[in-house]
Amino acid sequence: MPKIKTLRGAAKRFRVTAGGIKRNQSHRRHILTKKSTKRKRHLRAPSMLHKNDVAAARRMIPYA
Template sequence: MPKLKSNRGAAKRFKRTPSGAVKCGASHRRHILTKKTTKRKRHLRSPQRIHPSDLRAARRMIPYC
């Protein structure tokens, strides 16, 4: 059985935690930041966990990460 290729776009965006969850960065932090509150921007800084419905697809894309 050959090694599986990981999806390179997903490998740059997602990291797997030791418990098996998948972390990702939050969206809405790139531009148009003046109208967003400081609290909202601060909460977007911390890594988010992927929704359980997307977890299976994300794990398949990054098999060894």
Template sequence: MPKAKVHSGAAKRFKKSAGGYKRKSANKSHILTKMTTKRKRQLRGTSLVDASDKKAIDRMLRAN
């Protein structure tokens, strides 16, 4: 039986923490010149993944 592989896209985007999975905000990668400084500042940092998505991420990251 081959070893089960982790979903590489999910592995790059989510980190396991005590409270669940950490994630970064979207819309912060390019074309930032038209975005206000306030908006860019609010998109900094990380937040936790919603409980409704936790089961899907557990499956993608093969966490038990």
């Protein structure tokens, strides 16, 4: 069986942990002036990938 290639975009976005797959929040790149300080602060914290998306992410990063 040949090796499966990792999808490089997914490898840069996700980290596999014991509790699931960790991801960063979106909406932090531009147009930040209209967003509240509280909203931007909360977007700094990473969150876990939703359980419905875990199977797709694991296919994209098979050896992580």
